[in-house]
Amino acid sequence: MGVQFDHPWLLLLLIPLVFGARYAYRSDFRLLGGRKKWAIGLRITIVTLLILLLAGLRTYTLVKDKEVVFLSDRSASMRESSSVSAWMMKASEGKEPKDSIGAVSLGLDAVVEKNLDTSLLTEGSLGGKVNPGFTHLEKGLQLATSLFGGQGNRHVVLISDGEENIGEVLNGAKLLKERGITVDVLPYDEPDRKDVSVESLQIPEKLYLAESFTFDVLISSTYSGTGELRLYEDNTEIGRKTVALEQGENRFALQGMARAPGLHRYRAEIFAEGDEQSANNANYAFTRVSGSPKVLIVEGKSGTSSNLENVLQSGLIDYSVIDPGLLPSEMAKYAAYDSIIFNNVSGDQVGGKQMEMIEGAVRSYGIGFMMVGGEDSFGMGGYYKTPIEKLLPVSMELEGKREIPSLGLILVIDRSGSMSGDKIELAKESAMRTVELLRPKDTVGVVAFDDQPWWVVEPQKLDDKDSVIAKIGSIPSAGGTDIYPAVASATEKILDISAQRKHIILLTDGQSALNSGYNDLLTTMNEEKITMSTVAVGDDADVQLLQTLAKGAKGRYYLVKDATTLPAIFSREAAMIARTYIVDKPFVPALVQTGDWQDLLSGGLPKIYGYVAATAKSTAQTVLASPEPDPLLARWQYGSGRSVAWTSDLTGKWSRDWVEWAKFSDLFTEMVKWTFPQFTASPYEVNTVAQGNEVHFEVKAEGDLVPEELEAVVAGEDSQETRIPLVQSSPGVYTGIMEVSSSGSFLINLQGKSGGESIDGGTGTGFVIPYSPEYHLRTEDSQEKLQTLAELTGGRVLTWENPQAVFEFTTKPYKSLRDWDYALLVAALMLWLADIAVRRLALPWGRMAEALLAAMPWRRRADSRAAAGPGQPGASAEADAGLARLAARKSRAAAFYGGAGGDAAPPKAQAPPARPPQGGAAGEPAGSARAAQPQAKTPPPASPPQEEAAPGAERLGRLLDAKRRGKR
Known part of the structure; x- marks a missing residue:
């Protein structure tokens, strides 16, 4: 252990302290004797402690312990993670007992697997879970270096293939060197494998119906061979071709045609003989085809949509009919339609994920929605508090409508x-x-x-x-x-x-x-x-x-x-038990708010024989109503889209007069068209570029419309939305960045504000992160980057054959300082309180010390021997010792009250009064005898001559008198 001072020149203050203490001791002082010595000593000690505090007193020990943190790459490109863990555990066995070990794993994120301590690595301590889709070495190093607690001998052991696709690990290498942290690297060299990868698929972003276009496909391969290239449109195969592959990049161009309007996702996929990895065999692209609108009909019971199909055919509207179980589970597939119609579909036939996607498609992407009634729709279908109820203009609660059975x-x-x-x-x-x-x-x-x-x-x-x-x-x-x-x-x-x-x-x-x-x-x-x-x-x-x-x-x-x-299902059961949702009686609907449908609804309306009761929402427009009154036909704007509710059916059971009505086809065609997206083309040009786990947006406003604020609403396959604010970087050009954590297809909807009014930019495009960049083929020597990292930080390149070498590095002892500021302050404060007590409190310090000494075991044994009496051996010596103690007590008492101490001559002792005669007034109190003295007429008779007192008895009397005076 050693001692050091932060400001050693302040120790010169001890010199004037010595002279000040000498002067204080020799000068007149209010206190005398022992109290004076104590007071001066305490003050000297207090000042000395304060000087040591100001000088920055530190003690230190030299530390040679090593601190090692293992940083393991757990991304998808590191396929032999078990061998990495085994190597780390073997390396940890080479440490000394006081060496510390920690472990961190990294991918897109980084997690601590084991905090820094002296225990060995075990298989149970290496179970950290990270996102393996990306490699972020820089973030892993930041977390690993934050674990260190010492000031030296700190090493990070990085085990990786160096294939980072986020950040730049070399940027922080010099900073680590300045902090005294060394990075040793263990390169992971994956064996060569046969791999074919579809690097990109490019097609025009906008097409017209029946327009021919070219698929531009870039394929990389690590070997030469043949393969089959297949093309898909919305998961439907549209072509395949046998291609010859050479080692390196291969580019192919194939012809295609825009067959259907809407937003479509295309996929290019390669199948090659000998390919050992399939995760990177496909890539995607989006395009929007302009043409006639398309409607998706979802029918609860097969074959019940014939009347609705006839309406759409008469209006030249393209449509598809599917079962509820075939609803897409990807947002991009809903974007291929302009409107979705639920025809008497029960809620238990539609999954919760599909409901959320449909709600998001209407709200954020302007896709229309229409629900047609029946015994399995609206409240009877169990849509209470579902995402579908949120987008409808009616709610399933019947608030104060009618008497409902208990x-x-x-x-x-x-x-x-x-x-x-x-x-x-x-x-x-x-x-x-x-x-x-x-x-x-x-x-x-x-x-x-x-x-x-x-x-x-x-x-x-x-x-x-x-x-x-x-x-x-x-x-x-x-x-x-x-x-x-x-x-x-x-x-x-x-x-x-x-x-x-x-x-x-x-x-x-x-x-x-x-x-x-x-x-x-x-x-x-x-x-x-x-x-x-x-x-x-x-x-x-x-x-x-x-x-x-x-x-x-x-x-x-x-x-x-x-x-x-x-x-x-539970909501539907509750509704079906009450059976008050179905109103089964004929009536002629009443016109409420017809709006632009006034001409179609004029001239009288047919009867309705039944419907499903519902409650119109406060901001919805009720077009037709029943006598209850319940909404029969209602509509409203929901987010970017529109939705319509027709609470009767279209099979003819409740609406047989309507399906035979001359205006039926025109009215329902207009109802469906009203739900179509209100933009014909997006006023923006959207470009996206994926870099690592970031997608960079560049949006150009076309024409004179330049919004003050603009944001991109991005929805993935899980229907979760992310809003990305776009910043205007130049006139009419907006940029933004979005972080993604997984691959998949994403749709973009632009929303802006201009002059305080909202602007819907529509679905500009989509973008795809087809597979993790971990599966890209290597284009550079990543191990060279690891070697550079080790050189910049003064580290080593380790080998898989010698894990024990992790701890075989020369240590540099460093000081481990201990701060004494708090202890010195506390000690000075306690001594300052003792100094006050010595100077200000008038306590019998001598008697207190004597009582303390008397309580000691050795003193009690001495008193017991004295009690044996003078006849015993040594009794006279003990009596002399008692006299000596009385004399010392007298000196202390005089010094305490400012007397001359032991050097002053004691006052003259008076002779003790004579004993009263035996049998006379011996029984009277002393006080009464003294009280009778003033009445004496004559002086008292002279005392009879006594023998001369012994010198020892006279000295004892004087001491007893001094003792009595000290007690007053």
Whole structure:
């Protein structure tokens, strides 16, 4: 250990301190004796501590311990991650006991796998998860160097192939060197492999219908051979060609034709013999084809859209008809249509992801939407609180419309271990949405079950929905599956409910033991007019049992493959039980706000025989209404798009007079056309360039319209939107940057403001990040970059054969300083308090010290020997010691009160009074004897002569008198 000072010249203050202390001791001082010495000593110590504090006293030890952080590249290009982990663990075994080891892994991001400590690396400590789609070496180095705690012997061991595609690792190399951090590198050299990659696909961004164009395909290969190049339009193959591949870059041009209007995504894919990696075999491009509009019809029941198809044909509108199960799961495919029509489609037929995409397509990309009614649409279809309800001009709640029968509903929810995760969360969301749909006069109960039923919510009126919803949200998942006890308990409880309609919904994803008691339960339900619907989640559910229960209890059976449809099923069940959504009586619609459809609706309207009740939203335009009044035809603007609600059907069941009406075709053609996007062409030219995980936008405003503010709304395949502000870099030119974390196709919609008004720029284009840049073929020697990094930081290039070399570097001892500022301040403060006590407090310091000494064990033993008396050996010596102590006490008392101390002559001792005669006034108090003295007429008689006192007794008397005076 050593000592150093930050400001050693301040130690010169100790010289005047010595002279000041000498002067204070020799000069007159208010205190005398020992207190004077103590006061001067304390002040000298305090000043000395303060001088050491100002001088920056530090102690230090020399440290030779090593600190090593392993930084491992876990990106997709590092295919042998297990060998990397094994090498790191082997290298850690070469450390000394006090050496510290840390571990960090990197990809697009970086995570700490093991904090810096003296323990060895183990397989369990190397489980960090990163995004492997990109390599960001610079970010990994920043995190690794932040772990170091010492000031020297710090090494980062970077294990990578050097294929970074984000950032520049060499930019921070010199800074690391200045900080004393060394980077050792272990290059990962992947063996040569046969690989063919589609590097790019280029086509014109805008085309006209039936226009010919060229596909420009760039293919890179590491070997020579042949392959088959295939082209796809929206996942439909449009051509293939056998091509010869040479090592290096190969460019091919193929002819194509714009066959259909809309935004289309094209894909080029190569299939080559001997190719060892398929992740980079495809690339994509977007183009928009101008032409006649196209409509997507989604029909709930096959063959029920003939009337609607005839309407579109008469209006020369192209269309496609699909089943709800075939709805696309990519946003780009919805952009190929100008409008989407749901024809009597139930919500449980549409997945939650598809609903979100359709809502986003209408709101952000201007695609139209129309819902046509029927027994499975609107509220009867379970669209309450779904993304589809958000974009419609009507809501599914019937607020104060009509008298609705009271409902008693019990939800029986499987909470077994197999329901953990998304299943139980969606089941709880379904139950909560159903509770929200009910009214205060309805009764609801919720029982969750595993191998035993558990009543989450006892059957109760919905006076406090929030409390019921909160209890539902607390349902955990655990245990096995036994259906019968839960259904039996629900049946028993619902019998006590007073309601006009009683219903049970059973949801499970598992098997249950057969129980003969089900027949008795079904008999009781039928006698008491209780219905039950069952929901089977997944193929592992007891399908046969659930079908039997639903049929026996006169309910409905649902087999759910997509768990996101559960909320729609529960909402639909609640609506179907009440059966108040369907208004089944004839009427002539009333005109409300016809707008530009006035001419088509004039001259009288046909009768309607039924519809699905709904409530018009506050900002929606109700065109036709029923006598209730409920909206029959409503429309509104939703974001960038438009939507229309027709609450009756188009099959002829409720609208038979309408489908035979002469104006039917013209009216419904206009309804569909009204939903089409309102822009014919985008007023902007959009260019995108992908660099690493960043996409750079450049938007040029065409014409005189230059918005004050502009932003790009980008939606990926997961329907999540990202808003990118675009900055005007030059007149009419806007730029922006977006970070992406995964590959995929993306659509761009531009939105701006000019003069305080919003401007919809439409869907300019799309862009694609086809595959991770980790799968690009190498174009340069990346290991050379790693060697440069090691040279710039003074590091080494390690080898796979010698992992022990990680710790074989020369250490440079460095000082580990210890700061004493706080300790010196505390010590000075405590001594300052002691100094105040010595100078200001008038305490019997001598007696306190004597009492302390008397309490010592050795002193108690000496007192016990003195108690043996003078007859014992050594008694006279002990008596002399007592006299000596009394004399010392007298000197201290005199010094304490400012006397001359031990050097002053003691006052003359008076002779002790004579003892009273034996048997005389010996019993009288001393005070009474003194009081009688003034009355004496004559002086007291002379004392009889006494023997001369012994010298020792006289000295003892004087000391006792001094002691008594000191106590006053």
